[in-house]
Amino acid sequence: MSSPLRLILFDVDGTLADSQGAITGAMAEAFDGAALPVPPREAILSIVGLSLPLAMQELAPDQDAATVDALVEGYKSSYMLAREAAGAGHSPLYPGAREALAELNAVPEYLLGVATGKSQRGVEALIAAHGLECFVTRQVADHHPSKPHPSMVLAAMAETGVERGSTVMIGDTRFDIEMGKAAGVTTIAVPWGYHPAETLGADYLIRDFAELRPLLAEIWKA
Known part of the structure; x- marks a missing residue:
């Protein structure tokens, strides 16, 4: 199966x-x-x-x-x-981001997406600049209420046909984590962004992109 x-x-x-x-x-x-x-x-x-x-x-x-x-x-x-x-x-990738995306994209059952406050034009420009063609769903500010409204996450799940229990939202601000929680999905915080990670109330916290794949395997081991 x-x-x-x-x-x-x-x-x-x-x-x-x-x-x-x-x-x-x-x-x-x-x-x-x-x-x-x-x-x-x-x-x-x-x-x-x-x-x-x-x-x-x-x-x-x-x-x-x-x-x-x-x-x-x-x-x-x-x-x-x-x-x-x-x-x-203009907006360099954080250390390990490119490698983590490539590693996750190589897993057949993993679908990658973005849920961002950036505009459609802005996110497409960033993806093109860094050659990040791995995202199958791209939810942007042009088409949704602002975070922390769950619309972006709900739309991404509907677009991909993935259930809540099989979805995670990864972010650095309280708006990201609140959006994920409002959508009923697992949330993962990172500490290198713009809000103190320990204050976000995420389900999980990673300290390095290298920790992400093992964490996802643990979350979904059942």
């Missing part, structure tokens, strides 16, 4: 790719362009994972809708220009 399919969903920024320099730089340019004080780095990183309009509302709660819209567009423009100029160096 063949093994059941397993779905492994990854957040992108702060989990697979170290985008903090790109994010803080684009955010600074967006706020400068709107003649507003640039939020502290800690505040900017605290909203990574949220969809961009909601993130801007969090960072600029006293601004009207038109100003928030201008911040969103300023961020998008700055981020895109920097990405086009820097290529793969």
Whole structure:
């Protein structure tokens, strides 16, 4: 009898790719362009994972809708220009990420996907820059409510036909973990991203990408 399919969903920024320099730089340019004080780095990183309009509302709660819209567009423009100029160096992969993805992708019953607050254009550009064609489902901010709403995870499961008990969500922020829990799937936190991993309340915590495959084998050994 063949093994059941397993779905492994990854957040992108702060989990697979170290985008903090790109994010803080684009955010600074967006706020400068709107003649507003640039939020502290800690505040900017605290909203990574949220969809961009909601993130801007969090960072600029006293601004009207038109100003928030201008911040969103300023961020998008700055981020895109920097990405086009820097290529793969714009958001480098964390150590071990590429190897872990290749290792997992080689397992016949494992399906890989992303569930990210990035736009469709942004995630496709990052995948192309790093040659990551292993993701069979790509859930992005354009088509879903912002994390921690479970829509992205539920859509990925529906798209792949994988059940909750055979799905994991891997991320670095509370929005990732809360989204996974809201969808009823197993959650795995990583500590190299933007929120303190020990505070996320994930079901599991890995310290290195090399720990991921053995952990998944343990989770699904039954």
